[in-house]
Amino acid sequence: MKKLLLCLAFASSTHAGPVPQADARFAVHDPAEIALGQLLFYDPVLSGNREVACATCHHPRFGTSDGLSLGLGDGGTGLGPDRRANPANQPPRRVARNAPALFNLGAAGFTSLFHDGRLEADADQPTGIRTPMGAEMVEGFDSPLAAQAMFPVLAGDEMAGHYGENDVSRAVSQGLITTPGGAWEIIAARVAALPDYRRRFTAVIGNAPIRFTDIANAIAAFTAFEWRADNSPFDQYLQGEAALPASALRGLALDIHLAKVDTIGREVVDAFYVLRENGRRVEEPDEIERLRHRVIEAVSALDGDALDGDALDGDAADGEHREER
Ligand code: HEC
Numbered sequence: 001m002k003k004l005l006l007c008l009a010f011a012s013s014t015h016a017g018p019v020p021q022a023d024a025r026f027a028v029h030d031p032a033e034i035a036l037g038q039l040l041f042y043d044p045v046l047s048g049n050r051e052v053a054c055a056t057c058h059h060p061r062f063g064t065s066d067g068l069s070l071g072l073g074d075g076g077t078g079l080g081p082d083r084r085a086n087p088a089n090q091p092p093r094r095v096a097r098n099a100p101a102l103f104n105l106g107a108a109g110f111t112s113l114f115h116d117g118r119l120e121a122d123a124d125q126p127t128g129i130r131t132p133m134g135a136e137m138v139e140g141f142d143s144p145l146a147a148q149a150m151f152p153v154l155a156g157d158e159m160a161g162h163y164g165e166n167d168v169s170r171a172v173s174q175g176l177i178t179t180p181g182g183a184w185e186i187i188a189a190r191v192a193a194l195p196d197y198r199r200r201f202t203a204v205i206g207n208a209p210i211r212f213t214d215i216a217n218a219i220a221a222f223t224a225f226e227w228r229a230d231n232s233p234f235d236q237y238l239q240g241e242a243a244l245p246a247s248a249l250r251g252l253a254l255d256i257h258l259a260k261v262d263t264i265g266r267e268v269v270d271a272f273y274v275l276r277e278n279g280r281r282v283e284e285p286d287e288i289e290r291l292r293h294r295v296i297e298a299v300s301a302l303d304g305d306a307l308d309g310d311a312l313d314g315d316a317a318d319g320e321h322r323e324e325r
Pocket of ligand 1: 046052053054055056057058071072073074095096097098099100101102105112113114115116145148149150152153157158159219
């Protein structure tokens, strides 16, 4: 949904004034912390059974996701679309939701995460972040992206593993997360016990003990840096830094029209559901006529403007874009 909203924002960008300069939207991170986060992101030591890494479900080879509708964490074997349930450690079920891509999540605009936005920046919370942990949420996370990083390690289906299988899943099943001896402390201790990690953390946080928040902050620094992707020809066009060729502008116009048709299509489907839910059959001739007209309008707009390229003709759009800046 966030990606769709971005597209819609682009669609009206020539009227909405200049897009903020890209660098202002991305926090700068220490290269040593980024390199440390990279190691952690690919390291299964963060999972209860030491078998699943963040990269298992967010792999660059599969667009930072896993190429599956519903992924398999603990109890799976193989990578990407080839990942299967492991007969030796059969998972009770698949992960309930699709693993989203991680592009551009370091941009300041991404303040809410997960499909349902259950983790978000919230100035009313003592930690500045509202999460499913509620009052148990601890301080020390640099951003919502960092706070997110420590939730997959608690989910049995994702990284923790199942009841009684290991120290992390046992702590989770007893509700011990942030307390001494809780899941986050167990994971932090595993990382701290590895000399290379300890050495690298010392370069970032000094001699302080490694806490789970430090691990999460490093992973978030890596994610934000590694999958920043805002310098394509289209991004440059939005920033007013380059023109798009006329053929690309026609493609853009077509895309915007298809998005409109899609939106109207959804509205039609929603309307049918509302009629059903109200206990009426879809027999109201006026309503059906109205819906039919919406679809015809959308499709004829598509034929008329986008396919001929009238809506965003190359030269005209370039001129308009320049004027606006
Ligand atoms: C077993 C698969 C799996 C593993 C392992 C996993 N994730 Fe995810 N990730 C998901 C799924 C599924 C979601 C969506 C969950 C939801 O919205 O309820 C998600 C959501 C996210 C999001 C939110 C993206 C957004 O746009 O809202 C981030 C960030 C993320 N994961 C990072 C990580 C990091 C960091 C790790 C390692 C600590 C990790 N993931 C481990 C499957 C996984």
